[in-house]
Amino acid sequence: MKKYRDDEKALRMFSRVKDKFKGYPPFYYHYANRALKTGDKDLAKECFETFEELWRDILRPDPLMAAAAVAMLSFIDFNNEPQKAEKYIALAENNLRAEDDGILRFGLATAKAALGKNEDARILFQHNIDFDLAVSESQLALSNLKKDAPILEGIENQHYLTYEFEEKSDRKEQQKVVEEIKKMAEHGEAEAQFRLGKLYRDGVGVEKNKDQVYHWFRKSAEQDNADAQAALGKCYQEGLGIEKDEEQAVDWLRKAAEQGNADAQAALGFCYLEGLGVKEDEEQAVDWLRKASKQDNADAQAALGNCYLHGYCVEVDEEQAVDWLRKAAEQDNVDAQVALGKCYLEGLGVEKDEEQAIVWLRKAAEQDNAEGQVGLGEYLFRHCGKKEKIQYLISDVPLFSPSLLGVRESAHYLFYRDIKAVQEQAVDWFRKAAEQDNARGQWFLGQCYENALGVDKDDVEAFKWYEKAADQGNAEALRDLSRCYLNGIGVAKDKEKARELLSIAQKLGAEDAPKLPKKAQKPWWNPF
Incomplete structure (x- = not known):
């Protein structure tokens, strides 16, 4: 109601000052639109006619005239005033720009259809669809045109088709929308x-x-x-x-x-x-992925980026790869975020930047992407012993400086504390990935439990996670599971089982598989 009162107030203001704008066409255009908003069609028509009388051709498309001409078409009886209709159609066509509001083109198309110029109308509706202008209305009108149905049939129901269902939406309103959509369907x-x-x-x-x-x-x-x-x-x-x-x-x-x-x-x-x-x-694959990518389809952009990164179907082009991966990553595509993070880690197609790598891996991890979680956890462990990196690795760790310790001992304590905090973060990410059945995450979590990294030492838990990863064919987990059976780590000793698992691990290419360690060794990324 407030908006309606504001429109009426504005209309009164237009009426008071109109004598000062007698020779100014845009004034009457805006006056007419305000009259339409208050429902005064007679005044709107009068103002549009005044606008037309005052208007002069400016030798380039004038969007105000295009809009006014389309508005005037709504006041015309097409059966009895076809010449008048043709006049305003011509005015609208001559002043309509490609980038103008699709609703204007929609109005022009419906006028063309009313005069039996269906092919002209079809072209205008299709233009809207192609340029993403008034798409739903144009698609429905085009469908009506093909079926030889009234051109505006169902247009008033577009509200129901574009209705946004939200948790806070009124239930009765939602039911009404669903019922109307069912009727239309x-x-x-x-x-x-x-x-x-x-x-x-x-x-x-x-x-x-x-x-x-x-x-x-x-x-x-x-x-x-x-x-x-x-x-x-x-x-x-x-x-x-x-x-x-x-x-x-x-x-x-x-x-x-x-x-x-x-x-x-x-x-x-x-x-x-x-x-x-x-x-x-491969040629067709890249062709279709490229078409979709150019329309900002994030899945296609991520796939195309990976194609360029690894040389699938195309020659390796790391810079193009990063361009496409970034476009997808910025649309929250988790696969692209992981790949882009790895590009920054390794300096592929972009200058090496480990802080940026962490940013993108963390974005993917926080969207519950297992690969991102494992990648982030692995990076945290790899670098948590490096003083120059500890500040951007650590997050949400309370500050604490034991006052009773000397400066040297206190600094050592704080650095050690920060390392432990980063390890605990890494374990959290490994666990999230492991619980999604990510084999590498399960193997890393097993390593953490076996070596007391970020968690209390627990050989039984270590064995459990190694076994889960091994069941999925993870070569490193098979190797470590073999070692568990050989040395009785979290399970009863079983040399025969150890040999069997080691053989499988070797076939799958596990690192260091040829030699069974006599005791558990700390992983390569253990800082201690």
């Missing part, structure tokens, strides 16, 4: 069908239902909705509401990708990369 509106499929997939406003997910995505996809085609492709990939079928997945992903859907382009690139539902094709 059952009426055959492709965008509503896609949205309903998403609601059933995510369990938002309705109970999760895999069959309904597939049903509605399929209906929408069959009407050429690119988002639905991409989603349907993933249903076939994952077996969501339908049996897995990689070839069908590729078919639907390709349909969406060819319409410019970035998610589908990325997914299709992965299919070509891994030979899923299609023959492996």
Whole structure:
């Protein structure tokens, strides 16, 4: 209500000062818009007409005239005033710029359709879609045009299709939105069908239902909705509401990708990369990943970055790799954050910068990425004995200086305390990764328990984590598990079992596997 009162107050102000702006066209344009906001259509029409009378062609597109001309079209009876309609259509076309608001182009397109110029209307709607302007409205109008349905049918329901479901949203309002979306979907509106499929997939406003997910995505996809085609492709990939079928997945992903859907382009690139539902094709893989990357698809950017980093499908180009990885990492893609962290650690494509490495590894680790957690934990242990690095490795450690110790002893104590604090951080990260079944994280955690690094010594726990990692084929864990059986560390001695495990470790290429140590040795990253 306050906004409405403010509009009326502004309208009165326009009325008071209009005599001072008799020769100034923009005044009447803004006056007309304010009148529209208060619902005074007669005054709005009068002001737009005055604007037109005062306006002079400035030899370049004028966005005010484009908007005024589109607004005037709403006051015209197209059946009885076709020439007047043509006049304002021409004015709008001549002054509409490519970057202008898509709603103006949408209004112009609907006017074209009302005069039977469907191909012109189609081009304008498609322009909006291609340039990400008034997309949902333009897609629905284009669908109506193809079905020979009234061009504005369902447009008023766009509010429901763009409604943001939030925890704090009113339950009754949510139910109303879901019911309206269902009505539109059952009426055959492709965008509503896609949205309903998403609601059933995510369990938002309705109970999760895999069959309904597939049903509605399929209906929408069959009407050429690119988002639905991409989603349907993933249903076939994952077996969501339908049996897995990689070839069908590729078919639907390709349909969406060819319409410019970035998610589908990325997914299709992965299919070509891994030979899923299609023959492996490195050139096609990179082509689709690049298309998606240029549309800021983070998964594609991360994959393309790794391709350049390791020479998959393309020649190694570390600088390009870092460029793509950074773009993805800045969108919170955890795989890219881990890879970018390692680039900074090793100086690949970028100047070596260990502080930046820690920043990116920590970002990934804090998103619960196991590789990031292991990488961060490993780095903490590798460098926690170096005084010059301890300050940016440590976090949340309370300051303490024992006053009874001498300066030399106190400094030694503080440095030792900080090392222990960093070790404890590392153990926390290893544990998080280990609990996600990351084999390397499990092996590192076993090392910590065996050598009392950041935790109390516990051979039984060490054996448990070595065994978990070994079960996943981790060569180092197999080697250390063999040593546990040989020396009775956390388990009863069993030389036969030790030999068997050592043989497997050797085949998998474990470092130092040929010789069994007689006793537990401290890891290479132990600072003591």
